[in-house]
Amino acid sequence: MKLPLAVLCRGADCEAAVMFVHSRKTGRNIMLDATPDPTGRVVLIEDGTKLFAISLTDEQLATDERERYADHHQTCPNAGDFRGGRRR
Numbered sequence: 001m002k003l004p005l006a007v008l009c010r011g012a013d014c015e016a017a018v019m020f021v022h023s024r025k026t027g028r029n030i031m032l033d034a035t036p037d038p039t040g041r042v043v044l045i046e047d048g049t050k051l052f053a054i055s056l057t058d059e060q061l062a063t064d065e066r067e068r069y070a071d072h073h074q075t076c077p078n079a080g081d082f083r084g085g086r087r088r
């Protein structure tokens with residue numbers, strides 16, 4: 001699986017490496033921590049040549065053994081700045 005290029009978060013107080021992946025559910029880009037996080041709820045799947053992110057339910061979390069990623073909105077000190085996804 002080829003991961004998207006990691007970029008630095010644009011948050012003013014945040015220098016985390018993040019990556020943007022299309023949400024399987026909404027089709028919109030979501031920002032994930034670029035480093036896998038076992039406490040995250042998101043796994044990446046490949047569909048053809050495309051990579052998608054899916055959020056696992058509690059039930060799935062208990063049994064799924066794929067590498068997990070955290071939604072960066074949950075870990076970013078500047079998460080409030082991104083609400084609505086309008087800021088670029």
Ligand SMILES: [Zn+2]
Nearest residue numbers: 009011014076
């Ligand atoms: Zn951030």
